[in-house]
Amino acid sequence: MEERTRFKFVIVGSGLGGSAAAHVLKESGESILLLERGDFLKQERQNWDVAEVAERRRYDAEELWLDQNGRPFRPRIYYNVGGSTKVYGAAALRFRECDFSSRRHDGGATVSWPFGYRELMPYYERAEALLEVHGEAGEDPTEPPRGAFPFPAIAHEEEIERLSGRLARQGLHPFHLPLAIDQGPGGKCRKGSPCDGFPCMIRAKGDAENRLLRPILLKKTPNVTLWTRSYVERLETEEGGRRVVRARVIKDGQAVLVEGEVFILSAGAVNSAALLLRSASDRHPAGLANSSGLVGRNFMSHNNSVVLALSPFRKNPTRFQKTLAVHDFYDRGSRTGGPLGTIQLRGKVTEEMLKSKRNPLLRIFRRAIALRSVDLWVMTEDLPDPGNRVALDPSGAIRLERRPTNMRAHRELLRKARRAMRKAGYPICIVDKRGVNAIQHQCGTARLGTDPSSSVVDEWCKAHDLENLYVIDASFFPSSAAVNPSLTLLAQALRASEHLLLESRAGRA
Template structure:
């Protein structure tokens, strides 16, 4: 912790959350000289042998939050949330996709609308490029048939396929598809840290080779005298002035002790679900529905992507691949032939192990689960989840965290999965098992504090500034008006860098205090 924070000097900017959103804003502001205090609910993730142990990670849930939520039917569950410095990127699968140009425009589906964003792909393009550089993204431009315009190539060459995955790519190409190298934030190549250890997707990286928010955004700035990181600090609520407009302070639980932190500017980046909960918990006489919620949208329009795993079984041969996440397919991103709403992205899952199978099918005998895990090639089919006002995170009457999840666009996703299952079978799999991922693992959570041009139907403007509170910005997946059909991490990072650059310019011009 730097001297300004430990010495009791008030910070200029408080960033709540150390993930890709908060980290991106902090990275841009660090060079201004402004005193930036980053708050993290958890601590640094320990580097230990269990980082690579599937039994510890998936069966024992060693790193998952112990907090419990409930569905709107009252059924309780322990969500796939991880509170560590670097946020959920400590466990993500390293996929770093740019959204397509059309993802920022309105699209109509059979059972809903994907609304337009208040920004365009062109607004984010330079920040996509900056984020790819900071995260060390490996990729190859010019092969993905849906790739949007780029101002330059990827910073590093694509990660090469291992033999089994190369055969999968060749087989897909024979079927007329255009598989391409998935853009991945892994320090792979000559002089790189990556060892292809086999435990990357959904595991923390034991050796720091994964391009996560801690490694890529925080480590470069935490040695600066004007940047401080305070861990084990859970933000409880935001407090406003008497008029209910300006955020004056926040109430936190710091190592079990209630404290208040004052600052002129606050950036809330706790993740789409937890940011919405903090805003709702901040209700007052002036803001009876919660902070930044004049429109009533906070906590609503929760999206999480339709995610289905297809597990191809090779009964007579082993899959000894260590890092399989090198293929992606976007041929049907705009729809199957004659069925434009059956659409999405195809990519690889990390290598399935027996413990992962047993974490879902708890009665599976250990030897059988381990044997199956050695003979599978594992795919992820992803489609856009359409926003629905009744899909929300909220507090129950008893004060419990409650998720009422009503995803949109499932029927189109189901048709897309069935079509891709047939394509995968043709690669030589006599059996392809199917498993759907639900809201219990909210790894792609978004939409709960949506941005837009109209304060009556959105909480934030195009720079993620709250319409109702000039010194509050919300920068995480919550700002998404729609989910698109691709992994969200790079888009959150790009918008965070854009917001940070916007605040940096105002700070350097001496306009930030005047604005607030």
């Protein structure tokens, strides 16, 4: 017989969504269990070792998925307390007002959110305060209405300040990229260490563990329990099929049945969908919460490329490079007037990072390139397409079926980025494209909406089909916009969790 235990709130996954839910629901005083399949990510010397992290993939999950052709690949996915935010780049942008409505792109259309920017505005404020976001209001030409940032913007280093001036002289509006990093006077961040794509050895990054979970765990909040190395296999309902009653968990290799009153699924966009599909039963033959047939569908993860812009005459000694962005082509800019996306600087590329690149140019001249390059992250919107989906292979493995969307807009933004960099004095621009298997901004697989036939969860992230199942992670995004997802995920996670807290206090949860 397996062990049994019972909690009021059961949260699956300790990433940004799950941590936010625990942060809000702890106020209920009710018992809360967070189930995390991974362990704490160690603070160790290797956190900043490029070969260990980028080449040997020390912190990536040891798992193989299948692509649309059935070929196995090892996804860049992170199973540890804090989820992907342990390695994220901490760019913390709000969606623009226009991102909440349906928009026509060159490659198709997006879907509206059931609420607008104003509804999320107070939660964005709280999200920025929680993650300790540094930024400067009023600089970004597409910025939605907002007050001051909780912390001043992280200053550009000399080379980037010069670049900012050269871009401004072209009529563009470069701005300080909002970042959830404790840098600036009195800040913890040591500028020279790798950050974007790396764990922070000194906890200067505003990740889900540092800012949301650790304060709960350090205070020994008695009603919150975290189980690590606890993999949720299935969620099961009572006979009527309207309520989830238990999770089947493998904890340190042992089977445990966790019963609960409210279940919150926060396993990330791919794994939440996979768990719902794995939880199929007689009552829910297509998977849990899947009467719409949309669980796993509309997978999105942005279209991304890196541009290495080089001046043969100038070295780039910048240590912390990710401080600047350009949004002049966010709203418009395509040949038909459609939206394009964001151009941001990324963490400084080093010689070691180029060692295993497929492009021989990057590999052979890696030393010279890394000394000189200014490195850009060019990102455009990935559009919802039901054919792009997470499915389960008969072997039980996750199958990610994905074909690119909206690539014309991506190529157009790449052209604009290269042209701007050439004019700014970087005549050589090498593009390093990310493949369709780059899943760092995964979202959309259990989209929120008001119509149960075209969405999986309602505007409070509650599954339409069930009374007590919530999906609070990047799965709920109906559209992905073209800015980094975390802040919007956190804002809506706070909003949905607060609603759940009120329902619980009123005896309705």
